[in-house]
Structure formats: structure tokens, C-alpha cells
Amino acid sequence: MKFVLAFYGTRGDVEPGIAAGRELARRGHDVCMAVPPDLISAAESVGLGAVAYGPDTREWLEATRDFWKRFFRNFWNIQELKKLLQESRDPGTQAWAQMSATLAEVTEGADLLVTGVAYQELAVSVADYRRVPLATLLWFPIRVNGRLVPKLPVPVVRAAMRAYEWVVWRGVRKVEGAQRRDLGLPKVTASAPRRIIDRGSLEIQAYDPVCFPGLAAEWAAWGDRRPFVGTLTLESPTDADDEVHAWIAGGKPPIFFGFGSIPVESPAETLAMIGSVCARLGERALIGAGWSDFSEQSGLEHVKVVGAVNYATIFPACRAVVHHGGAGTTAAGLRAGVPALILWMADVQLMWGAAIKGLNVGTARRFSATTEETMVADLRAVLTPECASRARTVATQMSKPAESAAAAGDFLEDFARRQVG
Numbered sequence: 001m002k003f004v005l006a007f008y009g010t011r012g013d014v015e016p017g018i019a020a021g022r023e024l025a026r027r028g029h030d031v032c033m034a035v036p037p038d039l040i041s042a043a044e045s046v047g048l049g050a051v052a053y054g055p056d057t058r059e060w061l062e063a064t065r066d067f068w069k070r071f072f073r074n075f076w077n078i079q080e081l082k083k084l085l086q087e088s089r090d091p092g093t094q095a096w097a098q099m100s101a102t103l104a105e106v107t108e109g110a111d112l113l114v115t116g117v118a119y120q121e122l123a124v125s126v127a128d129y130r131r132v133p134l135a136t137l138l139w140f141p142i143r144v145n146g147r148l149v150p151k152l153p154v155p156v157v158r159a160a161m162r163a164y165e166w167v168v169w170r171g172v173r174k175v176e177g178a179q180r181r182d183l184g185l186p187k188v189t190a191s192a193p194r195r196i197i198d199r200g201s202l203e204i205q206a207y208d209p210v211c212f213p214g215l216a217a218e219w220a221a222w223g224d225r226r227p228f229v230g231t232l233t234l235e236s237p238t239d240a241d242d243e244v245h246a247w248i249a250g251g252k253p254p255i256f257f258g259f260g261s262i263p264v265e266s267p268a269e270t271l272a273m274i275g276s277v278c279a280r281l282g283e284r285a286l287i288g289a290g291w292s293d294f295s296e297q298s299g300l301e302h303v304k305v306v307g308a309v310n311y312a313t314i315f316p317a318c319r320a321v322v323h324h325g326g327a328g329t330t331a332a333g334l335r336a337g338v339p340a341l342i343l344w345m346a347d348v349q350l351m352w353g354a355a356i357k358g359l360n361v362g363t364a365r366r367f368s369a370t371t372e373e374t375m376v377a378d379l380r381a382v383l384t385p386e387c388a389s390r391a392r393t394v395a396t397q398m399s400k401p402a403e404s405a406a407a408a409g410d411f412l413e414d415f416a417r418r419q420v421g
Contacts, residue, residue, distance in 0.1 A: 001111040001416050006034040006103055007137075008054050008118040012260060012326040014039050016139050016206045017116055019232035022046045023409040032106050046234060053102055054095045054119070096175045097182065100126060104183065107132055112416040117142055121169075121176050121192040124199070129183040133419035135202040135412060139231065139327040140348055143193060143203065147215040148351060150358045165191050200225070202415040204408055206232050207327060210397040211334070211355045229407040230399025231331035235312040244286065244314060247304050251284055253319045254304075255379070258288030260324045262345050264367070267294045275300045277375045281383070286318065311336075312401070320382055322375075325349030325364065330356065337395030339382040341375075343367040361391040 003024050007017030014035050025031045025048060033043040034053035043050035099119065103126045107113050114135045115123035127134040141147070144161040146154030169191035177187060188195065196203070205228045209216040219226045248254060257274050264270050271287070271294055278285040285303045287294060294305045311329065315321055315336035323329045325342040330352045333340045340362035342353035353364025362382045365374060381387070399407075 001413075001420075002030040002032070002109055003112050003114060003412065003416070004032045004034065004103070004107045004110045005114045005137075006053060006119070006123050007116040008036060008099075009116065010057050010260065010262070010326075011039060011042065012328045013116060013118060013139070014042065015234055015328060016137055016232035017114065018043050018046060018048065019234050019405055020114065020137060020408045020412065021048050022234070023405040024412060027409060027413070029413075032110075034103055034106060042234075045236065051102060051106055054099050096122060096179060100179045100182070104129055111420055112412065114412065120196065121172050122179065124192050124195055125176065125180050125183060125185060127199075128180075128185055133201070133416065134196065134199060135204065135415055136196060137204045137206050137232070137408070139206045140351070141205065141207070141212055141215055143197075143226070145212075145215055145218055147212045147218060149354055150213065151354075165193055202227075202411060204229055204411055206230070206404070206408065207331065208334075208398050210394060211330075211359070213358070224411070227407070227411055229411065230404035231328060231335075231401070232404050232408055233312070233328055233332070233401055235310060235401055237310050237313075238308045240306045240308065241310050241313060244304070244306055244309055245317065248286070248314075248317045253317060254284035254286040255383075256286045256288065256315060256318045256321045256323075258290055258321075258323045258329065259343075259345075259367075260290050260326045260329060262324060263290075263293070270294075271303075271305070273370075273372050273375065275303045276372055277379065278302055280376055281379060283319065283379075283383075286314075320362075320379065322379075324367070325352040325356075327352060331398070334359075334361065334391070334394055335398045335401075337392040339384075339387040339391045341365070341378050341382055343370050359390070359394055361387060361394055 005017045005021045007014040018033060021031045021033050031048055033048050033050040035043055035050050036054055036057045037052040038056045040050045040052060100122055107126060107130045110132050112133050112135055113123060113127050114137055116137055117140065120136060124134055144158055146157045148157050148161065180187065203226045205226055208230050209228045216228060255278065274285050274287060279302065287305045288309055289305060289307050311332035315332050315338055318338055320339045321333040322341040322343060325344040326349065340356050342356055342364040344350045344353045344364060345367045356362045357364055363378050365378060
């Protein structure tokens, strides 16, 4: 069968799609990935063919970071927030027609189109045009539910999520309408999530239900249309892994610090703060640079800066992990059974921080509100025997990566075959 997987966003947004694509290709299927240009190499590294889909992600990451930073500081300044939101959306909005054309081309003869969270509106319209079944692979419980924020009443959470869906739809309705006219499709009067549900689409939940207690029971009525498979990841080894393991073995297990694809505003100040905090606590720091420019080494013996590392092998050797709250990084820490401090920069990362706190395996704070004193206090809170013990317990309830990939492959295959039949 022919599968087209269209995933846009940062490495954390796209890697679950690549992992699912690799599993489908391993089973002998024809797989085409549509991913951002700067992530084509990630798909090709596991033997998949890929086409460019949208702009480079680096074009809008800083604007996204600045929007959420100012949102929580100046949420009353509507005009400034609208300007910042527009700046973060412009690259994708301007590329919408090109992305639609690319996806319409590669889905010719496809048996199933699979999409992620970003640009699901674009994908469902292409699926309508090609009359091909659609599946979504979601690394976060983005569909309306009452369990996203454990401390809030269920009706409040559901109402807020419905409002969020409406706001998103309002934001893309104009460009989506233009896309549908270009494809010769009728105008729609419902949001993409609503249309995906009405289509009877498969909506794979690529995270573990333990992270959102009660969600599996709430969605039990959906049967096999919203299956949980756990986080999908490539777990690719890197050239730095052996060197990092040797450094770890040379002393006390370190605390890992990493901030993913969203670059920090001042790498030098962040590096200095981490070095000072760990010196005060008597800890060592392993810093994964991600897409931040930590090229200036600290010169401190207790601090090591590296590029990409394999979280699956590095995290279990650490005392704790401090990171931005990306879904993949969060799952890697939970699977490793180590406590976490999430310093979030955007909305979804805030929700993962809340999930970590709800599980009692760590704490969370807004990155832009973090100081040396707050980081010392937060790390003292997570570097306790009780937190470590709880993290090890939760790790036993997490899915294994190979099992997650196999389950996703099974669901996608079965759904495609049923549609063809």
C-alpha cells in the first residue's frame, strides 16, 4: 500500500511521523514523507523518501518564542500580541498554497494520508480532493476532553478546548477557503477537528495515557478510533554518545539541560546560570545545545556542552532532566525514570509541565521567569529520593519505543485495509 505522511513543525513535531513511516516501510509499504525542508535529512537518515513541505522551521521559531513570552507578561496588550502572532504565522500562511499543491501531488494513488497536529486543516482538504482516507497521529491530547489540566473542573477544560478550536479555525478559515476553491471543493462550515471526526478518521494518540489520568476512560466510547500507542521516536544514536557516556562515567551522574528547537534568547547568560546553579548544588551539568548557540564553552569542569545525543541512552545515566517540555523529550525522561524540571516556552509545553507536576515526578516553570534562585529551589525540589522513586514507578507504566512503533503500524495498516476493502 502507499502511505503519505505529512508532518510539519519542529523536530519534536515531525519525528513521530518519521518513526511511523519507518515502521510502515519496514513492513514493505511505499512511504512518502512530506516534511519541512530542514528536516528532510532526518527522514532520509532512516531510509525514507521525503519532499519539502512548507518553510524551514527556523523561520518562525524565534517569533513563536517571543509571542508566548510576551503573552504571559502583557496579555492585556492585544495589538502587540496580534502583531507577534501574525509574525509567527506568516511563513506558514504564505506557504499554504504551495504546501497544498505539494501534498495534492504526492497523494495521487495513495491508500492513506496521515497528518500530525500542525496543518491538519490543509491535510483534510487534500484528503477530500483526492478522496483518500485520512488518519491523524497526535502527540498531545488536542481533541476536546476534560483531562488536559487535572486541577481544573472537567466542564471548564472542555469549554476552553472548544473555544481554542474555534479560535484556530477562525485564524485559518480564509486561507483554507482559498485552498478549497483552488482544489474545486465546496466551502466548509465546521472546523478541521470536527470534519476529521465526521469522516470516521483514525486518530492515533502517540503518548501514554498515564500522563493524563482518566483520559482513556473518557475516550473509551471511541473504541479503536482513538487508540493510545505511546510516544513514537527514532532513538537514533549520535556521534557524541560514546564521548558523553565516558564523561558521565568520570564523575557524579549529571543533570541534563536541553531546550529543543526553540532557541533561547541569550545562550551565554543561560550557560552561566546553569554553571552557577550546579556549582551551588554540587552537581554536574550536561547541556544539549539543540538549536541554541552554545558555541561558547563555559570553561567549567563540571559543565559539558554537546550537540545532539540519544536521549534513550543518555537520560537513564542522569540524575534529572531540565528541558523545554517537548512531547518527545518529556516522554524520554519519563521512560528513563528520572525526575524532570520543565522550563516551558510555549502553550503545549506548559501542558506537559502540568502533566509532570500531576504525576509528582517533577515541577515546571516558565523559562522567561526563571532565575538562578528559582532554578536552585526547583532542582532541590526534584532532586529528592521521593521524587526519584516516583519517577521510577511511572517509568514502569510507560510504553516501550519498539512496542509503540509496532502498535502504530498495526493501526495504520488495519485502517487503510478497511478503507480499501
